[in-house]
Amino acid sequence: MPFSGAAMPHTVRKRRRLAAVGALTACLAAAATLPASAATSAVAPGKGGRPTVLKVPAQYPTVQAAVDAVPAGNTRPVTIELAPGTYREKVRIGDEQHRITLVGTGDDRDDTVIVFDTPSGEPKPEGGTQGSSGSATVMVRGDDFTARNLTFVNDFDEAAHEINGEQALAVKTTGDRLFFEDVAFLGNQDTLMTDTPALTEISRVYVRDSYxxxxxxxxxGRASTVIEKSVIKALSRGSDTNNGYVTAPSTWKDNPYGMLITDSTVISDAPDGTYHLGRPWHPSGNPDAIGQLLIRDTKLPAAVKAAPWSDMSGFSWRDARFAEYRTYGPGAAPAGPDRPHLDPALADDYERSDYLRGWDPC
Incomplete structure (x- = not known):
């Protein structure tokens, strides 16, 4: 699967786009059978029960304008088709706006880009700072959201600004049953946050064939998140010792399934032995946020440190639930005190279906 920016023959791109459209049609046909209430759906369904299709910019000038046309409590699937181009705007999908699909209609995900440049430390007019939610280019609070054939970007330029709070999210989610397929998430610090409405709530996110x-x-974040058949690039920050951290899960202690990275490839332009695979994030020092992460059947680059896990804010990584399983490549290493591996006897209990808990996305 070529990652964002890789050269790809036009015929291959077209074939992939047609396959994605076919999969989307099948998913939407199934979704159209869901019960609907006319009292809660101001967006009329298409003829024959087909999902409503809204077009940007042919019908709506911006992505957010199309999203705003979907009423709270929507019970019918709505597809928002984005023509190829760059949409410099923030997009907010509310916690009562469900069953929305964003799909780019170009030949490749690079053809359709939603981008903005807000950092979390930027002051708000009413006081305070933007934080993670305010910085996110796209925020998804509703359930049953799907995105395909798109690129999400936060292009805040860290080097050009002196600010306390450089975190700049491309996407933040809190909704449940969210499916990202053939998309790219581009940023620097905190690119993709998959979260839940509250620590003890469960949200499921599935990312496939993406970058x-x-x-x-x-x-x-703390959502139960599966990243499968994807490419993850750990960018160099120019350090000879520590260039960063790929993950920072904050899973609720009673949730056995935090993050799963599987059948994927991690790449990096950083020097050998300068990248951590992750560290445990405890928001506001909450001891009940105990990160869980399994990296399995995934290729690791030479940039990964021999001891790949790091402490964070006074919390030891050894108290988190971090492990590898059948990782390979120049950054992989046998199990050891600083390199926990999943017991093979438990491998069947930590697969995609376990993390998604009975939800079977298309």
């Missing part, structure tokens, strides 16, 4: 890049904690 994620960043440098510090750029895949993080």
């Amino acid at each position: 994620i890049e960043g440098d510090v904690d750029f895949i993080y």
Whole structure:
């Protein structure tokens, strides 16, 4: 699977796009059978029960304008088709806006880009700072959201600004049953946050055939998140010793399934032995946020440290639930005191279906 920016023959791109459209049609046909209430759906369904399709910019000038046309409590699937181009805007999908699909109609995910440049430390007019939610280019609070054939970017330029709070999210989610397929997430610190409405709640996120890049904690949060058949790029920060951290899970202590990275490839332009695979994030020092992460059947680059896990904010990584299973490549290493591996007897209990808990996305 070529990652973002890789050269790809036009015929291959077209074939992949047609396959994605076919999969989307099948998913939406199934979704159209869901019960609907006319009282809660101001967006009328298409003829024959087909999902509503909203087009940007043909019908709506911005992505957010199309999202705003979907009422709270929507019970019918709505597809928002984005023509190829760059949409410099923030997009907010509310916690009562469900069953929305964003799909780029170009030949490749690079053809359709949603981008903005807000850091978390940027002051808000009413006081305080933007934080993670305010910085995110795209925020998804609703359930049953899907994105395909798109690129999400936060292009805040760290080098050009002096600010306390350089975290700049491309996407933040809190909704449940969210499916990202053939998308790219581009940023530096905190690129992709998959979260839940509250620590003790469960949200499920599935990322497949996609590309994620960043440098510090750029895949993080407490949702049960599966990243499969994807490319993850750990960007160099120019250090000879520590270039960053790929993950920072903050899983609730009673949730056995935090993050799973499987059948994927991690790449890096950083020097050998300068990258951590992750560290445990305890928001506001909460001791009940005990990160869980398994990296299995995934290729690791030489940039990964021999001792790949790091403490964070006074919390030891050894108290978190970090492990590898059948990792390979120049950055992989046998099990040891600083390199926990999953017991093979437990491997069947930590697969995609376990993390997604009965949800079977298309």
